[in-house]
Structure formats: C-alpha cells, structure tokens
Amino acid sequence: MPTDASALRGNWNYPTAMRFGVGRLSELGETCKEVGMKNPLLVTDPGLAALPMIAEAMESCKKAGVGCGLFSDIKANPVGKNVDDGVAIYKAGGHDGVIAFGGGSGIDAAKAVAVMAHQTETVFGYLEGGRDWEEIPAHEVPPIIAIPTTSGTGSEVGRASIITDEANHVKRIVFNPKMMPSVVIADPALTVGLPKMITAATGMDALSHNLEAFCSPHFHPMAEGIAIEGIRLMKEYLPTATFEGSDLVARSQMMISSSMGATAFQRGLGGMHALAHPLGALYDAHHGMLNAILMPYVLIRNREVIADRLARLSAYLGLADPSFESFLNWVLAIREELGIPNDLSALDIDTKQSDLVGRMAIEDPSAGGNPIPLTSDDYSRLFEKAVTGDLSG
Incomplete structure (x- = not known):
C-alpha cells in the first residue's frame, strides 16, 4: 500500500475529469480558463469562506487573469432560499461559471445554483411545476468546477443536489445530469483540518x-x-x-x-x-x-x-x-x-x-x-x- 501521498496523484476521466492529489488547488485558475470561465462565482459555506483555502483559491484565479466572485450564505443543510439567493448573485455579477467549493452542503447548493442560473423560476418553483430536467438545454447550465473539502457525500461526482424545503420540512432532490461538474479538483490537503x-x-x-x-x-x-x-x-x-x-x-x-x-x-x-x-x-x-x-x-x-x-x-x-x-x-x-x-x-x-x-x-x-x-x-x-x-x- 502507498506510504507517501505523492504516489496518490493522477488525472482521471471517470465519472468526469478528475485532478487528484495533494496541492492541486493551485491549478484552479488555469482550470477555469480551460473550461471557458472568465468570471466564475465561487459558492461555499460561511464556515469555509473566511479560511485560507478560499483566499488561496481566489488568488489562483487572480494569477490566471480570471475574475472570481464569492457567495457563502448557505446553511449546513442548504435550503431553497440559499439557492435562489445564489442565483441572484450569479446574475447580478455577470458570472459565467460556478466553482462548487466545500462539503456536501456547499457543493450541492452550488450545483443547484448552476442549474437554475439562467431560469426564471425559483428552484422549488421549477420542481413543483413538474418540469423535467431535459427541458433545461445544456447551454443554459454553466460549467462547474467542484472542489471537495470533506470525504463523505461525494457530491463532486454527482448529478443531483439535496435541498431542504423548509416550508414543508422535506428534503428535495434537484436532478439534472448536466450538473455533473466539468472538472473535479480533489486535493486531500483541504481535509486535514477537519x-x-x-x-x-x-x-x-x-x-x-x-x-x-x-x-x-x-x-x-x-x-x-x-x-x-x-x-x-x-x-x-x-x-x-x-x-x-x-x-x-x-x-x-x-x-x-x-x-x-x-x-x-x-x-x-x-x-x-x-x-x-x-x-x-x-x-x-x-x-x-x-x-x-x-x-x-x-x-x-x-x-x-x-x-x-x-x-x-x-x-x-x-x-x-x-x-x-x-x-x-x-x-x-x-x-x-x-x-x-x-x-x-x-x-x-x-x-x-x-x-x-x-x-x-x-x-x-x-x-x-x-x-x-x-x-x-x-x-x-x-x-x-x-x-x-x-x-x-
């Protein structure tokens, strides 16, 4: 078995493009450019927003000449309003992609923001209207880069988000294969402080x-x-x-x-x-x-x-x-x-x-x-x- 983390490093293409290894957060800015992002919105939770890893991520974008906004008003179990607020910030900032950064909560909310980014409905309005995921054209879902900071949900390679409907006290699944991240940057060093x-x-x-x-x-x-x-x-x-x-x-x-x-x-x-x-x-x-x-x-x-x-x-x-x-x-x-x-x-x-x-x-x-x-x-x-x-x- 490997005894050195440097041996656990690689680029994979299953189930999506994955860049795995310690220190790979530094590649974020260049990765944004590769998937066509010029001004992404980084979506994370408030606990992570003030940590050095977020500053490092945004600095990587800056060095690559990529603008980067930040949205972090997300509950531990994300709710519909968190998604709707994120969509409003996405539209107001003229963003062109989403960086989903965090544990399951942050990544789930971020993916839902991306799916709803160019829709006129709220996230639950979309679900309750009985609309099918196929009704959202691929070009209306901006590219997503996922960066996990926990080892649990695996949301970085998922095609769905779990969002809590507070009014009805139920968790709803927002499903859309187009929300599969374009690239996952999986840097185990981000989990060391858990x-x-x-x-x-x-x-x-x-x-x-x-x-x-x-x-x-x-x-x-x-x-x-x-x-x-x-x-x-x-x-x-x-x-x-x-x-x-x-x-x-x-x-x-x-x-x-x-x-x-x-x-x-x-x-x-x-x-x-x-x-x-x-x-x-x-x-x-x-x-x-x-x-x-x-x-x-x-x-x-x-x-x-x-x-x-x-x-x-x-x-x-x-x-x-x-x-x-x-x-x-x-x-x-x-x-x-x-x-x-x-x-x-x-x-x-x-x-x-x-x-x-x-x-x-x-x-x-x-x-x-x-x-x-x-x-x-x-x-x-x-x-x-x-x-x-x-x-x-």
Missing part, C-alpha cells in the same frame, strides 16, 4: 453510500465492483484519518472512497438514506451522523436477503469467520471506535413523529433501492428501534 467527529461522520456517510450500493438489488456489476473496494478503503483508512488527521495517505484514500461511493450509488441507495433524508429535514441533524447511527439497524432489517452478500464482502475485507454477523460486528466496532452514538436519542430525536417519518421515508427516492421493499409502518418501526437502541431482529 475535526475528528466531522471526519468520522463524513467517512461513515461515504461508507453508507458504498454499502447501500453494494446491497442494492438492482443489476449494475460495475457499481458493485466500485462499492466493494470503496468499503475496503474506508475500513483501512477511516480510523487513521480520524485520529491522525494530518496523515495525507489516509486523507487521500478517504477522498477516493468518497468519490467511489457517489459513483457506485448509481446502483441505488436504501433504508439508511430513506430515513436519513426525512430526519435531516425534520431535525436538522448531520446527514453523515444519521447514516452512521442508522447503519446497523437497517442491516439487521435487511438481513434475510443480504446475508450471503455480506459474507462475501466480509471475506474480501479479511474479517475473521466471514459472515453477516462478522460484518455487523465490524460496523458496531468501528462506530464505537470513532465515538459514533449507538442510537438516535443521542441527537435529541424521539419517537413522537414516527408515523410521519415512516410516511416520508417511503416517499424518498432512496427507498426504491432497499433490498427488501418496506412499508411506511416498517420504516416507522425501524426508526423507533434506532431511537431506542433496539438491535434485535
């Missing part, structure tokens, strides 16, 4: 993407192959990245696994995300932390159809006595090692809205990828188990 718990939660989010893609019943052998290696990388490197945050090899492998997870879940997600999305909307809880807590409960609920698959996976991971139980025990152990709570009550979530959670979960697009079709009542009961810490079958 706090331990954010590293752990975002890493578990990436694990959930790979794991649910692996367990999906849909036929997509390529995605399955990507997912199984993405899981192995998280097993090998997530603890090191969490507790030895300056380890650039571990940070690099986590960033790779994150992008792999978002590529693999073309095969589908499942019950973890079907529950995490409504819980994030209702309780404004961290998406990665929700998936981390929900993981064993959903695995146990799906056990009857995924046991053989997880036995094969645990053999690949080198676990003792490869089996469903072996994999489940590893999940429980790594959660404990990382300090992930055992149940949702640790996030001040109770069972009072279990019926609503169940109804919202069954409506979530992720529900279609669960290995076992579940009803709203099934999801309500599964949610209640995750609140009370009931790991029985």
Whole structure:
C-alpha cells in the first residue's frame, strides 16, 4: 500500500475529469480558463469562506487573469432560499461559471445554483411545476468546477443536489445530469483540518453510500465492483484519518472512497438514506451522523436477503469467520471506535413523529433501492428501534 501521498496523484476521466492529489488547488485558475470561465462565482459555506483555502483559491484565479466572485450564505443543510439567493448573485455579477467549493452542503447548493442560473423560476418553483430536467438545454447550465473539502457525500461526482424545503420540512432532490461538474479538483490537503467527529461522520456517510450500493438489488456489476473496494478503503483508512488527521495517505484514500461511493450509488441507495433524508429535514441533524447511527439497524432489517452478500464482502475485507454477523460486528466496532452514538436519542430525536417519518421515508427516492421493499409502518418501526437502541431482529 502507498506510504507517501505523492504516489496518490493522477488525472482521471471517470465519472468526469478528475485532478487528484495533494496541492492541486493551485491549478484552479488555469482550470477555469480551460473550461471557458472568465468570471466564475465561487459558492461555499460561511464556515469555509473566511479560511485560507478560499483566499488561496481566489488568488489562483487572480494569477490566471480570471475574475472570481464569492457567495457563502448557505446553511449546513442548504435550503431553497440559499439557492435562489445564489442565483441572484450569479446574475447580478455577470458570472459565467460556478466553482462548487466545500462539503456536501456547499457543493450541492452550488450545483443547484448552476442549474437554475439562467431560469426564471425559483428552484422549488421549477420542481413543483413538474418540469423535467431535459427541458433545461445544456447551454443554459454553466460549467462547474467542484472542489471537495470533506470525504463523505461525494457530491463532486454527482448529478443531483439535496435541498431542504423548509416550508414543508422535506428534503428535495434537484436532478439534472448536466450538473455533473466539468472538472473535479480533489486535493486531500483541504481535509486535514477537519475535526475528528466531522471526519468520522463524513467517512461513515461515504461508507453508507458504498454499502447501500453494494446491497442494492438492482443489476449494475460495475457499481458493485466500485462499492466493494470503496468499503475496503474506508475500513483501512477511516480510523487513521480520524485520529491522525494530518496523515495525507489516509486523507487521500478517504477522498477516493468518497468519490467511489457517489459513483457506485448509481446502483441505488436504501433504508439508511430513506430515513436519513426525512430526519435531516425534520431535525436538522448531520446527514453523515444519521447514516452512521442508522447503519446497523437497517442491516439487521435487511438481513434475510443480504446475508450471503455480506459474507462475501466480509471475506474480501479479511474479517475473521466471514459472515453477516462478522460484518455487523465490524460496523458496531468501528462506530464505537470513532465515538459514533449507538442510537438516535443521542441527537435529541424521539419517537413522537414516527408515523410521519415512516410516511416520508417511503416517499424518498432512496427507498426504491432497499433490498427488501418496506412499508411506511416498517420504516416507522425501524426508526423507533434506532431511537431506542433496539438491535434485535
């Protein structure tokens, strides 16, 4: 295995053009010119906006003779108004491209800004009007350069954004293949300063993407192959990245696994995300932390159809006595090692809205990828188990 991060560097073209390696943020300005940007809008969250990495990004643009605006009024779970405000700034500044800079929140909001940049409707007006993504011509979606600063959502290689509809307390998916970034600059050094718990939660989010893609019943052998290696990388490197945050090899492998997870879940997600999305909307809880807590409960609920698959996976991971139980025990152990709570009550979530959670979960697009079709009542009961810490079958 690589022991020097300098060996983990390359230019790839899957699923889009990716420039991976420590220090590659410095290439931003020239990359803007390559994709035709003269005056992009850099969209990020307020926590990052004041950090040196943003100043470095804007300086790279300046050196290349590229103008660069900044928009950072984005919530941790971005809402429709954040997107609409970003579109207004984009239009007022005469911008010609979007730099999506940040974790999942910043990148999701930025991609949605790009899709809506030349539309006359608000983002939810577009969705509620029943318009199809094909109605937006490609030339109306400006180029996007994505720069991830966490290793979790993999939004930098995604064709969708998750935006919270505050009025209706639901997360909505803004889907459009044209929002796939033209170029991804993946610089693992940008993740070095992440706090331990954010590293752990975002890493578990990436694990959930790979794991649910692996367990999906849909036929997509390529995605399955990507997912199984993405899981192995998280097993090998997530603890090191969490507790030895300056380890650039571990940070690099986590960033790779994150992008792999978002590529693999073309095969589908499942019950973890079907529950995490409504819980994030209702309780404004961290998406990665929700998936981390929900993981064993959903695995146990799906056990009857995924046991053989997880036995094969645990053999690949080198676990003792490869089996469903072996994999489940590893999940429980790594959660404990990382300090992930055992149940949702640790996030001040109770069972009072279990019926609503169940109804919202069954409506979530992720529900279609669960290995076992579940009803709203099934999801309500599964949610209640995750609140009370009931790991029985």
